[in-house]
Amino acid sequence: MKGFLTALAIFLGVQAAAWAADPVPYTDQGFAAAQSAGKPILVHVTAPWCPTCAQQRPILSKLEHSPQFADLVVFNVDFDSQKDLLRRLNVRVQSTLIVYTGGTEKGRASGITDPEAIRALLLKAKGT
Numbered sequence: 001m002k003g004f005l006t007a008l009a010i011f012l013g014v015q016a017a018a019w020a021a022d023p024v025p026y027t028d029q030g031f032a033a034a035q036s037a038g039k040p041i042l043v044h045v046t047a048p049w050c051p052t053c054a055q056q057r058p059i060l061s062k063l064e065h066s067p068q069f070a071d072l073v074v075f076n077v078d079f080d081s082q083k084d085l086l087r088r089l090n091v092r093v094q095s096t097l098i099v100y101t102g103g104t105e106k107g108r109a110s111g112i113t114d115p116e117a118i119r120a121l122l123l124k125a126k127g128t
Contacts, residue, residue: 022064026075026085034073038102040125042072045086045096047079052095055113063119072125099125 024030026043034041044060046053063069077085079094089098098108099121106124109117 023060023074023076026077026082030073031075034075035100035103039073040069040071040122040127041100041102042074042122042125043077043089043098043100044074045077045079045089045091045094045098047094050079050094052111052113056095056097056118059113059115059118063115063122069122069126072122097121101125101127 093110096110099106107121109121
């Protein structure tokens, strides 16, 4: 029984880490789980060659790791390899940020690099 509880604690710790603001690759299952849990969600459509995406990354990282956004679930979508998903999300350009609260899209923006504009967009996912 003690081994089971230890394994469960480790599993739950891993699951809790997945809910932290560190970005994870987008999966339908992960996205659906975050939506059904009512979590604030950011979907970041990015490409390694994109200079705007490169400008967004440190801004997003700082915001995602702030206490204000500790419950934000962040999914990265690769612009070059996830074309079917881009069509489903109605995304035409990289550097697109889409925020959701649970299953409801609350806002989106493409190409923004102003830290306050990005923060304002993320706040929409939190309902504030």
